[in-house]
Amino acid sequence: MKASETNILKFIGGLDKVFIIPPFQRNYEWSFEQCDELFEDIINSYKTNTTHYLGNIVYYEGKNNGASFSEFILVDGQQRVTTILLLLCAIRDEMKRLNLPDENIAIRYLENDNGGDAFRVRLKQTSYDADSFNSIVKGIVTNNDKKNNIIRNYYHFIDLLRKSNLPLKGIYNTITKLEVVDVNLQIENNLEAVQTVFEKINSTGKRLTPADLIRNCLLLSNSIEEQELLYKNYWVKIERTVANENISRFARDFLVMKIFEDVEQDNIYKKFKNDYINQPENTNVEILSEMSRYSKYFAYFKFENCENYKINKLIRMLNLLKTDDLMPLYLYLFDELYENRVNELEKILNLLFDFMARYRVCAVSGGGGALRTVINQLLRKFDDGLECNYENIYFELSNSTSPAGRFPDDNEFKQALKDAVNVNYARAILIKTEEFERCNIPVDISKVTMEHLMPQTFSNWWVQYYGGEEKSKDLRNKYLNCIGNLVPMSQGYNSKNSNKPWSVKLKHLAEFNLLLLMKLQKMLDFLNGKKKI
Numbered sequence: 001m002k003a004s005e006t007n008i009l010k011f012i013g014g015l016d017k018v019f020i021i022p023p024f025q026r027n028y029e030w031s032f033e034q035c036d037e038l039f040e041d042i043i044n045s046y047k048t049n050t051t052h053y054l055g056n057i058v059y060y061e062g063k064n065n066g067a068s069f070s071e072f073i074l075v076d077g078q079q080r081v082t083t084i085l086l087l088l089c090a091i092r093d094e095m096k097r098l099n100l101p102d103e104n105i106a107i108r109y110l111e112n113d114n115g116g117d118a119f120r121v122r123l124k125q126t127s128y129d130a131d132s133f134n135s136i137v138k139g140i141v142t143n144n145d146k147k148n149n150i151i152r153n154y155y156h157f158i159d160l161l162r163k164s165n166l167p168l169k170g171i172y173n174t175i176t177k178l179e180v181v182d183v184n185l186q187i188e189n190n191l192e193a194v195q196t197v198f199e200k201i202n203s204t205g206k207r208l209t210p211a212d213l214i215r216n217c218l219l220l221s222n223s224i225e226e227q228e229l230l231y232k233n234y235w236v237k238i239e240r241t242v243a244n245e246n247i248s249r250f251a252r253d254f255l256v257m258k259i260f261e262d263v264e265q266d267n268i269y270k271k272f273k274n275d276y277i278n279q280p281e282n283t284n285v286e287i288l289s290e291m292s293r294y295s296k297y298f299a300y301f302k303f304e305n306c307e308n309y310k311i312n313k314l315i316r317m318l319n320l321l322k323t324d325d326l327m328p329l330y331l332y333l334f335d336e337l338y339e340n341r342v343n344e345l346e347k348i349l350n351l352l353f354d355f356m357a358r359y360r361v362c363a364v365s366g367g368g369g370a371l372r373t374v375i376n377q378l379l380r381k382f383d384d385g386l387e388c389n390y391e392n393i394y395f396e397l398s399n400s401t402s403p404a405g406r407f408p409d410d411n412e413f414k415q416a417l418k419d420a421v422n423v424n425y426a427r428a429i430l431i432k433t434e435e436f437e438r439c440n441i442p443v444d445i446s447k448v449t450m451e452h453l454m455p456q457t458f459s460n461w462w463v464q465y466y467g468g469e470e471k472s473k474d475l476r477n478k479y480l481n482c483i484g485n486l487v488p489m490s491q492g493y494n495s496k497n498s499n500k501p502w503s504v505k506l507k508h509l510a511e512f513n514l515l516l517l518m519k520l521q522k523m524l525d526f527l528n529g530k531k532k533i
Contacts, residue, residue: 008178010043017070018119021078023231024219027128028082028149035153039160046174054178060185089136090157110137135370210268211247218284235286241295250298254510257328260380262372297334314349320428321356329375336388347390360425361415362408374402420481430488448488455499
């Protein structure tokens, strides 16, 4: 590693330099506030004739580096370099607008004579920002998408320059007072060293997500062409499938499925790197290929977008029960069964719904740790050769030595239903029961909410109906969230019912076409002596 002090323009300037932002790095993210701070530092340096430290710029030389051409792959500092170049573009364009000499800014700092069209622009951006940045550098801004930070900040610098009322040449010359530390990692094929530096540098700045670090580790190469191929062929597909904000969670569930161990949020990257990436039998291409394949199954559950209607309906029901802890098992099951044995998969998902409904309502375990242990044990048995089918999964869950792995029996389940039940769990159970009563004619989950027949807030009518303040309070505490007081209903009817008297509620119940409510109506009529069941 070699570090030396210089100013930002000396670092950027010179003949035939290309700075490359690797495809796995973040897109340009600087805000107006950060640009304002930089501009204020430049103005202060201009007025006081002092230098200002801008920060470190860390890079390593690409394999295309040669005697007549220098290729630098940026590890840290790409946001600062991009911002300085945007400011230079704004100064150049304002000088042209005012018919002032533009100081050859483009030739000195923005473009190269050599390198062909691919490296004509001195800073090669990520694919997301490349078109916007290149158009600004070339002075042909056609993309006026103000949502893109590259475009927004370029125009923001134009505004700042005009409002400053300071000579453009003076501001331009002051940029030479921005000092940086030029850090050349001087590695050849030691990419592990680059990754280590990347981890340590970014641990002190804006905290990177596990997904950021995993992406960097899997795509790191001293060949920018190889990086771009891996990024476009695999990582972009993962991003598009599960969305950026979900990649860390997907990576965790994927890893658990592979190593059969629970992984804490703060330890995702370390475990992924040490226990999976660094294993000799796993190549980066193989890992990326597998992650790309499994990402589709993760998205099925995250976005409920499976193309198989029956399977997607089961996914939506399982999501009502909040079964995220089962995601590693879901990934395995879908990869094994979805394409070739979808009927078996449907049976297993129904089984898991039954298991999780009882697990949730009976509150078998105080937390998810015990459940995750059971799932990991099951995955390990599959890896050891246990055939993946309904019977084996039912046997393993029913005979688990962990309390969280057993099926609560019918008596325990019935008793728990009489007590307080989470509204989402009640909704899932009642909708499933309704479909069973209708011989699996589907119910539209999105249109069904839970109604409290005895309302959550008592009006005077309800207080008097139940014999006064104290008795009504006791009844409400005992029965408010039990199955029976919780009933399925559409949002519209739910709003109509509110805390209205029984006579109004019963009328609305009779209008709503659900078999469970029709049976409830008969029961209430029987209790009132109106008709026999």
